Amino acid sequence: MTHRFAAVGAVRDGLDSVQYLADEGIAGVVYLADRLAKPVLVEGPAGTGKTQLAKSVAEMCGARLIRLQCYEGIDESKALYEWNYKKQLLRIQTESQTWDDVSDDIFAEEFLLTRPLLEAIRATEPVVLLIDEVDRVEVETEALLLEILSDYQVSIPELGTVEATQIPLVFLTSNNTRELSEALKRRCLYLYIDYPDIDREREIVLTKVPDIAESLADEVARIVRSVRQLELKKPPSVSETLDWARTLVLLGIEHVDAEVAAETVHTLLKYRSDIERALKEFSTDEARRPGLPR
Amino acid sequence: MSVPAPPATTGGGGATTSPLLRLLGGFIAELRRSGLPVSLTEHLDAMEAVRHVPLDDREAFKFALAATLVKHHAHWRAFETVFEVYFSLRGAEYEPDGDAWADDVDPAELLDPRGDERGAGDPLSDDDLARLLFAALLRGDQAQLRAVAWRAVQRYAGMEPGRPVGGTYYLYRTLRNLGLDDLLERLLETIREQAGRPLTPLEERLERDEIESRIDQLRKDVEAEIRRRLVADRGTEAMARTLRKPLPEDVEFMHATREEMESLRKAIHPLTRKLAARLSRRRRHSSRGVLDFRRTIRQSLSYGGVPAEPRFRYKRPSKPEIMVVADISGSVAAFARFTLHLVYAISNHFSKVRSFVFIDGLDEVTNLFETSEDITEAVHRVNTSADVVWVDGHSDYGHAFGVFWERYGQSVGPKTTVLILGDARNNYHASGSWIMRELHRKARRVFWLNPEPRSYWDTGDSIMSEYSTHCDGAFEVRTLRHLERFVEKTF
Numbered sequence: 001m002t003h004r005f006a007a008v009g010a011v012r013d014g015l016d017s018v019q020y021l022a023d024e025g026i027a028g029v030v031y032l033a034d035r036l037a038k039p040v041l042v043e044g045p046a047g048t049g050k051t052q053l054a055k056s057v058a059e060m061c062g063a064r065l066i067r068l069q070c071y072e073g074i075d076e077s078k079a080l081y082e083w084n085y086k087k088q089l090l091r092i093q094t095e096s097q098t099w100d101d102v103s104d105d106i107f108a109e110e111f112l113l114t115r116p117l118l119e120a121i122r123a124t125e126p127v128v129l130l131i132d133e134v135d136r137v138e139v140e141t142e143a144l145l146l147e148i149l150s151d152y153q154v155s156i157p158e159l160g161t162v163e164a165t166q167i168p169l170v171f172l173t174s175n176n177t178r179e180l181s182e183a184l185k186r187r188c189l190y191l192y193i194d195y196p197d198i199d200r201e202r203e204i205v206l207t208k209v210p211d212i213a214e215s216l217a218d219e220v221a222r223i224v225r226s227v228r229q230l231e232l233k234k235p236p237s238v239s240e241t242l243d244w245a246r247t248l249v250l251l252g253i254e255h256v257d258a259e260v261a262a263e264t265v266h267t268l269l270k271y272r273s274d275i276e277r278a279l280k281e282f283s284t285d286e287a288r289r290p291g292l293p294r
Numbered sequence: 295m296s297v298p299a300p301p302a303t304t305g306g307g308g309a310t311t312s313p314l315l316r317l318l319g320g321f322i323a324e325l326r327r328s329g330l331p332v333s334l335t336e337h338l339d340a341m342e343a344v345r346h347v348p349l350d351d352r353e354a355f356k357f358a359l360a361a362t363l364v365k366h367h368a369h370w371r372a373f374e375t376v377f378e379v380y381f382s383l384r385g386a387e388y389e390p391d392g393d394a395w396a397d398d399v400d401p402a403e404l405l406d407p408r409g410d411e412r413g414a415g416d417p418l419s420d421d422d423l424a425r426l427l428f429a430a431l432l433r434g435d436q437a438q439l440r441a442v443a444w445r446a447v448q449r450y451a452g453m454e455p456g457r458p459v460g461g462t463y464y465l466y467r468t469l470r471n472l473g474l475d476d477l478l479e480r481l482l483e484t485i486r487e488q489a490g491r492p493l494t495p496l497e498e499r500l501e502r503d504e505i506e507s508r509i510d511q512l513r514k515d516v517e518a519e520i521r522r523r524l525v526a527d528r529g530t531e532a533m534a535r536t537l538r539k540p541l542p543e544d545v546e547f548m549h550a551t552r553e554e555m556e557s558l559r560k561a562i563h564p565l566t567r568k569l570a571a572r573l574s575r576r577r578r579h580s581s582r583g584v585l586d587f588r589r590t591i592r593q594s595l596s597y598g599g600v601p602a603e604p605r606f607r608y609k610r611p612s613k614p615e616i617m618v619v620a621d622i623s624g625s626v627a628a629f630a631r632f633t634l635h636l637v638y639a640i641s642n643h644f645s646k647v648r649s650f651v652f653i654d655g656l657d658e659v660t661n662l663f664e665t666s667e668d669i670t671e672a673v674h675r676v677n678t679s680a681d682v683v684w685v686d687g688h689s690d691y692g693h694a695f696g697v698f699w700e701r702y703g704q705s706v707g708p709k710t711t712v713l714i715l716g717d718a719r720n721n722y723h724a725s726g727s728w729i730m731r732e733l734h735r736k737a738r739r740v741f742w743l744n745p746e747p748r749s750y751w752d753t754g755d756s757i758m759s760e761y762s763t764h765c766d767g768a769f770e771v772r773t774l775r776h777l778e779r780f781v782e783k784t785f
Contacts, residue, residue: 008347008354028347028357035346036339043367072575138575176367176564177571185365186335192367198507223496226503231670258496282496 004034004061004169020049020056021196021203029191030057030169039149039170041134041185044193046175047237051132053193054171058128061169066123067130068116070137079144080154082113107158117145118154120168127168134184135174142184145172149187196238198225204238209245219256220245224268230281232274244268258282314349315341321380324534325363328372329541332363352381368542368561378518379525379534420471423449427472431481431508439508443515446472451520455527464520474509481505543775547629547745555628559670561774562632566639569781573643583607613645614711614738614785619698621716622682623653623689629745629771630715631673636777637713638669643785645709650702651676652694655684658702689719691761692726699729706733712740714765718751718758725757730764742768743780 005011012027022030030053033040042050058065068079076082088106114122120129131145148154152164172188174180196204202221205212220241228235236244244267253260262279269275318341325332339362347354356377364373423445430438447453450471451464485501486493493501525533540546542561545554589605597603618637620630634649641647648660657680666672684693706712712733734740742765744751744758751758762768767784771777 008351024353025357025360028354029361032343032346032358032361036342038339040361041365176568178568178575182331182333186333188365189339189361190365191361192370219500222500222504225507226500229503256496257494261496282499 005031007031014060015056018056018059019207020052020060021200021207022053023196023200026053026191026193029189033169033189036189037152037167039172039188040191041172041174041180041188042191042193043174043176045195045235045237047239048193048195049238050173050193051130054128054130054173057169057171058130061126061128063126063128063169064123065128065130066116066120066168067132069132070134072136072138074137074141076144078115079117080115081118081156082115083107083158084111084113087111109159112156112159117148118162120170121148121152121154121162121164123168124165126166129168129170131170131172133175134172135177135180139181142181146183146187149184195228195235198222201225201238201241205241205245208242209249212245212249213254216248216254216256217245220248223256223261226282227268227278230277232269232277233271234269234274236268240268240270314344317380318344320531321359321376322363324376324380324531324538325373327534328376328538329544330364330366330369330372336363336365355381371557372539372541375537375539376534378521379537380530420449424473427512428477428481431477431505431512432484434504434508436511439512440515443512443519447516447519447523451523453520453523453527464524465517468516468520469513472512474513478502478505478509543778544773546772547632548625548772550628558628558632558774562635565774565778566636569636569778570640570643572782573640573785613643615646615707615709616641616644616648616711616713617702617706617737618647618649618713618715619656619694620649620651620714621653621689621691621694622651622677622680623687625719626715626717626745627677629743631676632774633713633715633743633771633777634663634676635669635673636781638663638672640781640785648702648705650698651680651682652689652691652697653682653684653687654690654693655682656694656697656701657681688721689716690723691716691718691720691757692724695726695729699732703732703736706736708736708738710737712737714740714742714761715745716742717744717746717756718742718761719754719756722755725760727757727760727764730761734764734766739766740764741766741780741784743771743777744768745772746770747772 005014008024008027008031011031012022012024015022015027015030029040032038042053044050054067055065057063088111091106091111092102116129117131120127134142134145149170152167153161155161172184195201198221201224202217205217205220206214209217224236224241224244244264247264247267248256248260251264261282265275265278269278319337322332322337322340340359343358343362344355347358349355359377360370360373364370423442426438427442427446429435430442446468447464450468452467453464482498482501482505485505489497521533521537539554542554542557543565545558547558550558584607586605586607590601590603593603593605594601616637618634620634622630630651637647637649647663648658649663650656650658650660659676659680662675662679663669663672666675684690730740742758742762746756748770750756758768769776769780771780
């Protein structure tokens with residue numbers, strides 16, 4: 001089997017070229033996913049680019065992205081495949097044949113409606129499969145995924161087993177609202193995408209927000225880091241950082257002071273109590289935090 | 295737990311006995327001893343994974359292992375510690391780089407930092423080192439910080455081979471000699487001077503955060519350096535054993551160190567989110583009840599009287615009223631804090647939550663939680679503003695229960711679930727257990743959560759069983775894991 005990437009560095013450069021700044025860990029895991037032919041389970045706080053990673057990898061490889069958005073109550077007919085019941089009915093009604101012919105006939109490929117998972121397996125062109133927010137499905141439904149994740153195949157009782165023509169790259173994302181089962185985790189490589197460190201965040205702002213001055217990007221990254229250190233209900237995510245940076249650029253602001261911060265902070269923080277706390281912390285002189293070096 | 299010997303590899307040049315695989319086997323065994331659930335499949339995956347990364351790239355190697363072995367973010371720290379111990383000597387950065395020293399430092403002071411062996415004449419005086427440190431912190435020069443850390447450990451830690459002292463002792467000695475305490479202020483002062491104008495509070499704050507993170511980096515560098523030397527001295531296995539720490543969810547409330555408290559505080563937030571999601575999911579799904587005869591008949595009319603579609607009565611989720619009565623005297627305060635935090639975080643599953651705290655007096659703190667949007671802050675305020683001392687500030691359950699019964703007893707009703715948090719160590723006061731009996735009679739359920747191990751109950755001044763006979767359940771809740779299990783089972 002040929003591999004998609006030559007080295008970890010190649011992955012990172014490739015992701016760079018589609019404007020996704022990967023750190024060592026992210027690039028390394030994507031590379032391993034390709035080499036070991038294993039799916040990647042991506043966890044981390046909301047808005048740190050978990051879904052975007054899958055999209056960017058697809059873009060980098062020139063592959064089609066097949067996305068399965070999980071939700072509570074999703075089942076096989078939505079995730080794997082479904083028989084096209086209406087078409088089967090028509091088939092039975094239109095031709096008067098013996099029962100034997102019909103019963104063999106109506107469970108043919110023609111009557112199969114493929115859903116994302118089966119589609120990814122049967123695709124002949126390169127694909128990236130994204131199973132989004134996998135923590136939303138119930139524990140029992142997780143079992144649906146196991147066969148495809150470990151063996152890249154789907155068993156359909158009437159047709160037999162459909163095996164993958166080529167092994168797709170698979171990404172599962174989870175917001176960690178519940179513990180995923182051991183069985184699922186065991187089959188995956190695990191990647192935790194945390195908030196980026198200050199340098200990477202600055203780079204992200206510089207890449208994603210055109211026309212931003214370097215000094216402003218630096219200020220934005222520093223302020224966001226300080227804000228994240230507060231105990232907030234919802235610390236600002238990367239996408240919110242970007243929103244904020246864009247706002248500042250649109251307003252033609254070159255330098256963030258307390259006043260500007262107070263006026264625009266609502267793009268960064270979404271809870272009133274968080275906003276109040278941040279403003280309080282950053283406008284008083286004596287804002288000494290308890291976490292001073294011991 | 296016994297550990298299977300590393301299985302034979304899948305090909306890989308007949309490397310069954312290669313030193314790397316043996317090392318990896320030991321590494322994984324140590325991970326398991328630290329409490330990480332590493333399965334055999336994952337072991338095999340890890341061995342497969344390291345074949346695909348260049349072994350001289352330490353970061354890549356680390357991430358390859360992490361991706362295959364660590365499937366839970368909370369386990370990352372434990373992994374990192376074990377990794378440092380097992381693979382620390384092999385990093386390229388073990389020796390500080392000669393180029394790391396800054397250009398603007400007088401080269402005459404420096405010579406070659408690697409040239410002098412331990413104990414040999416050190417060309418740098420203490421002041422020089424302090425100056426270097428200051429300059430490195432001011433500019434945030436990572437490489438130079440690492441070099442300073444290396445030098446500082448060599449000079450100040452006073453490490454001797456075979457000396458049976460823990461790493462924290464060396465860390466303490468090194469940091470004390472570097473004088474980190476006033477460093478922050480001095481650095482800020484310099485920055486203010488450089489700016490040539492007064493800094494706004496915002497700028498000041500940002501600079502402070504920046505410097506703090508650099509100092510933190512220095513501390514980590516020093517720690518890593520000490521660990522490296524200890525490993526070299528004592529060997530990996532012994533070192534791993536001394537560094538083994540419980541995972542956040544296994545830290546005991548009553549014996550947590552400051553650092554562990556911090557990790558607990560970080561862990562509680564995702565935990566509550568998870569619990570809330572799980573509880574509400576269960577509410578929605580366990581809802582099928584008995585057959586609803588009236589609606590089934592009504593539905594059957596559309597099928598000509600055939601009851602083709604049975605209808606069911608949906609269970610109404612019980613929304614109990616919760617009363618939390620928590621002992622917040624010294625030893626069990628942390629436990630009470632975490633439990634209160636958790637209860638309030640899932641409070642939308644209850645029709646009402648009232649909370650009371652006591653030591654020997656008792657005070658209601660419900661309004662602290664209701665007026666504050668932020669649970670953490672409310673919990674903090676409980677400690678400062680509740681009036682809980684009656685006589686001497688030693689726990690007196692009997693008196694506290696008496697006050698509770700007298701003032702709030704009438705609001706305990708058949709919908710109320712009472713949670714009592716405490717170690718039942720009554721300092722030999724009157725027990726007041728008749729109040730528990732009365733509570734048990736009036737309330738729907740009464741639970742007692744005790745942060746002490748069960749084997750300590752009824753020893754010394756603990757009168758747990760006197761109380762627990764009047765409870766629907768008494769639980770040992772020593773760790774977050776216990777707490778989580780209790781909440782999930784009960785509500």
